[in-house]
Amino acid sequence: MKKFDTLMNKLPIIYxxxxxxxxxxxxxGATVCNIHPAFFIVLDILRILVIALYGHYLALRYDESKNEKDVSNMFMFVAGIAFLAFVYNTVVSLGLSSVTRSANESIMVAAMVLELMIETIAFFHIAKQDAKLITVIWVGINIALGIVALADLNNPGKNAFWYVMIALVTRDLYKARIIYSQELVNQKQDVK
Known part of the structure; x- marks a missing residue:
């Protein structure tokens, strides 16, 4: 049980x-390398598990008396979407469905966008508990990411792939910062 508690305390960093x-x-794997699909299946299963465990971690940390929004259910919803996308993609990849490649890509992108939107809303609520500036920056990063992605969709001749990747890396670094600052707040409250 002690190992599980240690793992749960490290879960924000793992996430x-x-x-x-x-x-x-x-x-x-999709752009450069030729990696065996089994590797990605394991990665997807681990991803679903990490998202669900992070949702569980947030549920354990939730304090009703602070009058804050419980975002753990949002992460469980993201884990559910990720699981459904994983099952769907596995069925299509094994040839058990007659879905075209472009339709499959569209469905997978839609699932990813839905996951990103829900995660963005959840982290908006987490950041709001910490500071207004963090919330403004978080919203700004996500709006910039959306604008760059839409520009790429509207004019695919201009390769905005790297701009989207830079926006995603910035978003992920800032998400890590939100998680870290929230953990500092939680540690201070645990000491009291």
């Missing part, structure tokens, strides 16, 4: 590091 690394490994 902040693993989720972006997982995403960038998928991008790397």
């Amino acid at each position: 902040a590091l693993f989720i972006p690394v997982n995403f960038y490994m998928h991008i790397l």
Whole structure:
């Protein structure tokens, strides 16, 4: 039980590091490398597990008396979407469905966008508990990411892939900062 408690205390750091690394490994595998699909299946299963455990961690940390929003259910919803996308993609990849490649990519992108939107809202509520400036920067980063992604969709001739990647890296670094600052607040409250 002690090992589980230690793992739960490290979960924000694991979430902040693993989720972006997982995403960038998928991008790397899709664009540059020829990595065995089993590796990505394991990564996807671990991703779902990390998201669900982080949601559980937030549920354990939730304090009703502080009058703050419980965002743990949002992370459980993201884990559910990730699981459904994983099952769908596995079925399509195994050839058990007659979905075209472009339709499959569209469905996977829609699932990813939905996950990003829900995660953005959840981290908005987490950041709001900490400071107004953090909230403004978080919203600004996500709006910039949306504008760059929409510009790429509207004019695919201009390769905005790297701009989207830079915006995503900035978003992930700032998300890690939000998690870290929230953990500092939680540690101070635990000491009291």
